[in-house]
Amino acid sequence: MTLITDVRLRRILDSRGNPTVEADVVTESGGFGRGAAPSGASTxxxxxxxxxxxxxxxxxxEHAVPRLVGEAYAGNQREVDSILRAADGTDDFSExxxxSAVAISMxxxxxxxxxxxxxxxQHLGGAFRGENFPIPLGNVVGGGEHAADATDIQEFLVAPVGAPNVEDAVFANAAAHAAVxxxxxxxxxxxxxxxxxxxxPSIDDSEAFEIVDEAVSRVEDEVGFEVKFxxxxxxxxxYDADSGAYEYSDTSRDTDEQIEYIADLVSEYDLVYVEDPLDENDYEAFAELTDEVGDRTLICGDDLFVTNTDRLSDGIEQGAANSILIKPNQIGTLTDAFDAIELATxxxxxxxxxxxxxETEDATIAHLAVATDAxxxxTGAVGGERTAKLNExxxxxxDAT
Ligand SMILES: O=C(O)[C@@H](CO)OP(=O)(O)O
Ligand SMILES: [Mg+2]
Structure with missing residues (x-):
């Protein structure tokens, strides 16, 4: 029934106005699925x-579609994804x-x-999923590679950790965005x-901390549950490899100073989550910071791990970070993303x-999070391509209740 009979690929717009890949998969019994690839800026x-x-x-x-049509079953995700890998023939999907791979996989x-x-x-995670929902991290202030003349730190993320349900959590993040x-x-x-x-905004990081801290406590008073960031x-x-230091607009910090700076921020603002606090090649510094504050906060590897089980294994061995960011397009298929989640767990x-x-309107990651009990x-706080996931x-x- 799930035998793939057609795969169509097209260019569509992403949220930045750039082209991206969309895939349609059709099965023998008329089953239909559509997936679109997102795209990073700070890759x-x-x-x-x-x-x-x-x-x-x-x-x-040329390479993948003929191996899928009439050959692979959409219900067998591992088979589809291994065909994508074999059709590509490289380690990094450069063919x-x-x-294309992630759009077809989804x-x-x-x-x-x-x-x-x-x-x-449920198809991805099984009959026992759908009980637990992820806490949404909502981006309310940002700069770095995502906006010119704004903060050095790329994202200030609200985390409604005390929300009784996902709906209240999503609205708390939108309220924090409005409070900012x-x-x-x-x-x-x-x-x-x-x-x-x-x-x-064109403000420095310390002012952004003040504002987000204040916004979060305003929302906390309003909603009556714990909201952190x-x-x-x-x-x-x-990080500048030549100077060996983290170059901020107003200062420069060597690796030890960066570790202390982040550890101080964790204490001062009771941060529940810190992603990529250090350079993507510096497992050792990640391990040091994790050792210092990992019992109080999540230290998450994004560019460090790139959803890759080999890199995650290295990190686990060295005690670098205590969580992993999962982006299916960083690795190419849902199977690879699942394997990374399993190894992490x-x-x-x-x-x-x-x-x-x-991003696009594709909401696969909302299902992926529920399917894996993440x-x-x-996935942001506002904006159509972000609310596509939050509303999903x-x-x-x-539907689950
Ligand atoms: O760094 C990140 O975590 C992501 C998403 O917020 O940004 P980009 O997609 O530009 O890599
Ligand atoms: Mg990141």
Whole structure:
């Protein structure tokens, strides 16, 4: 029934107005699935390769589509994904592009779910999923590679840790986003938004900390449950290999100073989450920081691990970080993303399922988070391509009760 009978690929727009790859998968019994690849701006050095969409589509049509049509079953995700790997023939999807691969992989999963008549999260995670929902990390202030002339730290992320359900959590993040706008207005700071819908004011990081801290306590008073915050430092973007230091607009910190700076921020603001506080090549510094504050906060590897089980194994061995960011397009297929989540879970690392700064309406990651019992999902706070995932979480929760 789930035998794949057609795979169509096309270029569509992403949220930055750039082209990206969309895939449709059709099965023998009329099952249908559609997936679209997201795209990063602050990409990790070790990510799978995103090819220009028209090249990725041409290469996938030549190498992957003929091996899938009439051959593979959409209900068998591992089979589909291993065919994608074999058709590509490289370690990093540089032939068909990780963008074609991930779009087909997600479309096949949805077609499989469609034939089975099950929600995607259940097809991926099994009958016992749907009880637990991830805490959404909502980006309310940002800069770095996502906005010019804004904060050095890439993302200030609200974490509604005490929310009784996912709907309240999602609305708490939207309220924090609005509270930040009020606070900026009170301070006469004009500003627009960055790529992920976060406010991108031209202020330094210390003022951003003050504002987000205040916004979070205002929302906490309003909603009556605990709301904390965290960061994506995107340390690799700040690190300058020549100077061996993290270059901020107003100062420069060597690795030891960076570790102390982050540890102090964790204490001062009671941060629950810190992503990529250090350079993507520095497992040792990650291990040192994790040793210092890992019992109080999540230290998450994004560019460090790039959803790759080999890199995660190295990190586990060295005690670097205590959680992993999961971005299916960083590695190319849902199977690879699942394997990374499983390896993380087996070793006591939490998984945080994540969007990219360039996104589409595709909501697969909401299902992926529920399917894997992930404690957190990072997918913005506002903006259509972000609310596509947040609203899908609300719908999944609504259907489950
Ligand atoms: O660094 C990140 O975590 C992501 C998503 O927030 O950004 P990008 O997609 O640009 O890599
Ligand atoms: Mg990141």
């Amino acid at each position: 990790g050095e070790y990510e799978a390769v995103e090819r220009p969409p028209s090249e990725a589509i041409a290469a996938a049509r 068909i592009g990780a963008n 479309a096949a999963a949805k077609a499989g779910a469609d034939v089975l008549g099950a929600p995607l999260f 706008a009020d606070l900026l207005e009170e301070r006469d700071v004009p500003c627009g938004k960055g790529d992920e819908g976060a406010w991108a 965290g960061l994506d430092v995107a340390g690799a973007e700040l 087996e070793n006591g690392y939490d998984s945080v399922i994540s969007h990219r700064s360039g 404690p957190y999902i990072k 979480l609300i719908r999944i929760a609504d």
